[in-house]
Amino acid sequence: MSAENGTPDSTAGSPGAGTPGGPRPEPIRFFGTTWVDHSGGYTARRVGVAVGSLAAAAASCFVLRLAYQGFRIADVGSFVTVLMVVMFAVCSALAFRHTWESFTRRPDPARQASLRGLLAIGFVGSLLAYFFRSLTEAPGEGLHREEYETARARHDKRSSRRSGNPGKRRRP
16 A cells, blocks of 8 residues: 555555456565566575575574583583483474474464464474475465465456446346
8 A cells, every 4th residue: 555645556466466456465474476476586585595594404503502512511410411402302393393384274373372482492493394395485385375376266256247337237
């Protein structure tokens, strides 16, 4: 919407994606609406997201290694050290699974809020899920494409039924 006069902004969404008054594609983080027609450097963005998420996961593993070495230096005992390693491994596995599933269906907001702490601890798993998904498509593209195509089909069906002015119809 234009801030000056409240009229719809014709530049929203990607060019050619959606008819005026029709549904607009939902932007994806780092990709905007380029996922609709794979334009605007889509492939370069996918490569950048893959490299970036893998680099962030590697840096995160390095930070976790420093934390592990801190436990070893502090000589807190093997039980605490093993407990920390198992905690990060389990939380990373659960975060990977949750993130991977969120690319194919919308997560429940209440469940998302309850898992916030687990996802924060298992951030390495989320980063790896993002990396693996970006090798095949923009993360979340399949879900967004399915929703967008459903909305387009519903809009096209609705607009084709109401084409023309019913008052000008010829009556036999």
